[in-house]
Amino acid sequence: MLVKKYDVAVIGGGPAGLAAALSAKEREPGLTVAVIERDKALGGILQQCIHNGFGLHYFGEELTGPEYANRFIERIKGSGVDVYLDTMVLELTPERRVVCVSAANGLMAIDAGAVVLAMGCRERTRGALNIPGTRPAGVYTAGCAQRLVNMEGLMPGKKVLILGSGDIGLIMARRLTWEGAKVVLVAEIMPYSSGLNRNIVQCLVDNGIPLKFNHTVTNIIGKERVEAVTVAEVDPRTRLPITGTEQTYECDTLLLSVGLLPENELTSAAGIDIDPVTNGAVVDETRQTSLAGVFACGNVLHVHDLVDNVSDEATLAGRAAAEYASGQASRQQTYAVKGVNGVRYTVPQRVHAGLDGKTDIYFRVGNAYRPATAVVRCGDTVIAKRRKQIMTPGEMEKITIDAALVTGDLTVGLEEVNPS
Amino acid sequence: MSVNEYDVAIIGAGVTGCAIARQLSQYSVRAVLIDAAEDVAMGASRANSAIVHAGYDCKPGSCEARMNVRGNELFETWCRDLSVPFNRCGSLVIGFDDDDAKTLQDLYERGLANGVPEMKLLSGDEARAVEPSLSPLVTKALWAGSAAITCPYQMTIACAENARDNGVEWRLGARVTSLTREDGCIRVAMGEKSLLARYVVNAAGVYADEISRMLGDDSFTISPRKGEYMLMDRKNTCVRTVVFQTPTKMGKGILVSPTVDGNMFAGPTSVDIADKGDTSVTAEGIAQLTEKSKKSVPGINLRAVITSFAGVRAQPSTGDFIIGISKAEPRLIQAAGICSPGLTSSPAIAEEIVRLIEKAGLSLAPKADYCPTRKAIPEFRHLSREEQAELIERDPRFGRVICRCETITEGEIVEAIRRGARTVDGVKRRTRAGMGRCQGGFCMPRVMEILSRELGAPMTELTKFGGGSRLLTGILKEVDD
């Protein structure tokens, strides 16, 4: 087996991995940095997101997914970062050995000074939802359909029902409509959408596609290809279908846009602590995991709605990885950060004591609130507060704290809320 | 003999038909294996509990009892020769009260009558020592050390491949539409096409009564009984043996079992249905599986379900396997009504049917070049790092991972297609690509590309499992940029 050494090895060449690699190289130009990507091209999931709406925050302009990715790919080219494409990481050991495989190099091991995990996420599937019915062709996750349409030029169906109002489902509703398909309905089990509001307007409303909240799919019909899908209203408290409200929609395709799951098989196998809410690693503000020298960023850490936030987070992780690899690791004590009162999770879940400057804490709420005030407490002391007209589970929130005020465990919770 | 004349035509390429084909292939006979589906293992043999039963369930003296115990004896050797996964993990039937204790005692005695080895009645605590995740409410259990788990579709595919290697022809996508007597033979019509066979074996599963009636034998009927399952992600597997509840008149009850691939499942339900092709999963079924499986194994994590599916049992009106030469037509050999434990019994049924073919008049001369072994497709994920490196050295396609959840390489998929996979599900059953936690969300477009390339077929013609299960409805309309 071929064995190589790198100061920083980045697993995954999506936006997170690219920004992390660049940031590591910028922080310590003398370090050797490698990006390992299983696909034949860099860019991750952005390659198939050919719609507009990326980069408003990061670049101050609206780009398509591939355009956004290309800005980073262009910079990678002249940066001295080594890129291994078509190369799948099979294993990460606690000693930071990255074992990977490719047709070109066979089995290869990289012994790394620091590792950045940037493997992204995968989509939740029909099985995870236990949707009853037959198992015909024509049931796709929205991302899989997106790939077929945008990268292969193939149509997965003509008459489509979409379950879940996640962003990818919304984007696909519009895309398929533009390509001549009929989207008969978007059904969402929750009383609100997990997607961005602008996507609901631009993708559904503007195209006359109906959206039903508090509705779910209760049956799939058709032996060989989907022939129809039954949708029923759910009780908003139990989220169980209400008998008698079933309606059957004739269609040939069911798209599922029912959530993303960070892809942490490598992480778990390396013995790294996983947060049961985010399904990503538990990290500190540098995005270091419970295994020293291993960092995580992007969708593998927690699912982001905006790629701009991914790039920011990856920049932090890449910089910290470079510092670790060059022997500048912080030895300070860390304190826990916990979501309470309506806050489902926070990232980071730990922060170092005795830092200077500002630390951003990202969080998601578990319900729609209008308005709501997020409060960070250290013990009984309020160290930060942020009021917003509306907070919903679909949009990630951020609150900034003064790092010097961290002298113990923190909580982030909602106060003065008005659940709607 | 002309190209379209055979000594034996086997109708049905489930585990029964394929095991018979393999057993027959050691003799110098011309045999053909026919199935309506576009692949083997598309009926009950694809969706069942995968258990090689010990044999204490069957009524003493029944054909089922004999076949089960003999099948269990033979199964491990068949799996070894055919490179099919097999794990003798043992089984427990658990009881919660005095009624159950009495049932367990009865089962134990039946087992003794049937010649089942390695049985033992256990207390609740003894049972929990064997299987720590059992409910604390379990008071008694029957242990059967000879019970095992296997992979039913791998077994079926392996038998079919080995039979083919030894000269048996496959005719898939060929529904038998009529059987007629002609010049001391039987003409087997499959729509427009037909062939002549001196003997016909009826292994048509849930449709065996229809095949039988084509030659005037209406001595039995087959009714469909559905069984639904929920399969869980590998990292949540919490049992190491097969855990049954006490049987009811509808069958062996809902069980919780590990699979040979390290997953775990709960099932099957038992529902009489009208449509023999109904493999849908129902909300009621899921609710029942949830309740019953939690009763056996309270810690079962049902949030880890990655897929649900169903299979249809072929329940014979006679209450027992129907294995014999038809009274209505001496050239028709029945392997019908093969309900559970049909998988377990398949090697024994194969022995029996081949004996019957000989008895019916075909002389069987052993073939000098018969090869009883079949090699599995290399499984990259199970090799040592050295073996992996060597495999990629030989064929770089084994260095390209296509299915990320199960770590299945392009090399494996290409080999599966070479051996006969024509559909996405065909690739899946042969390699496990798409069987992991993302259920093909990631690899399906990639598998389709490989299928299209290897078969020289356009993407738009590919199917999930044959027939009308087209995956795509077309290509994008032209856009002017």
Ligand SMILES: Cc1cc2nc3c(=O)[nH]c(=O)nc-3n(C[C@H](O)[C@H](O)[C@H](O)COP(=O)(O)OP(=O)(O)OC[C@H]3O[C@@H](n4cnc5c(N)ncnc54)[C@H](O)[C@@H]3O)c2cc1C
């Ligand atoms: C289907 C989909 C559609 C989306 N649509 C939008 C949208 O419209 N607008 C928006 O703002 N955001 C969208 N997002 C979210 C946004 O694109 C993501 O937040 C962003 O792509 C995450 O970047 P990432 O680098 O963390 O992950 P990814 O882009 O998923 O990149 C991860 C990379 O890691 C590689 N990898 C994983 N495991 C391994 C391994 N073991 N070995 C080697 N390489 C590996 C993968 O191949 C992939 O290239 C979408 C996300 C998905 C999943």
Ligand SMILES: Cc1cc2nc3c(=O)[nH]c(=O)nc-3n(C[C@H](O)[C@H](O)[C@H](O)COP(=O)(O)OP(=O)(O)OC[C@H]3O[C@@H](n4cnc5c(N)ncnc54)[C@H](O)[C@@H]3O)c2cc1C
């Ligand atoms: C829910 C369930 C659980 C089970 N659990 C177990 C278990 O744990 N252990 C065990 O030992 N057994 C078990 N069984 C039983 C076992 O699965 C079956 O006995 C076995 O698979 C039957 O195989 P077969 O080849 O007879 O039938 P099938 O696999 O159904 O094959 C019959 C084939 O005949 C073909 N066919 C039908 N009509 C025609 C026609 N006109 N022309 C051409 N082809 C035709 C069909 O396409 C099909 O492929 C279970 C069964 C079910 C349903």
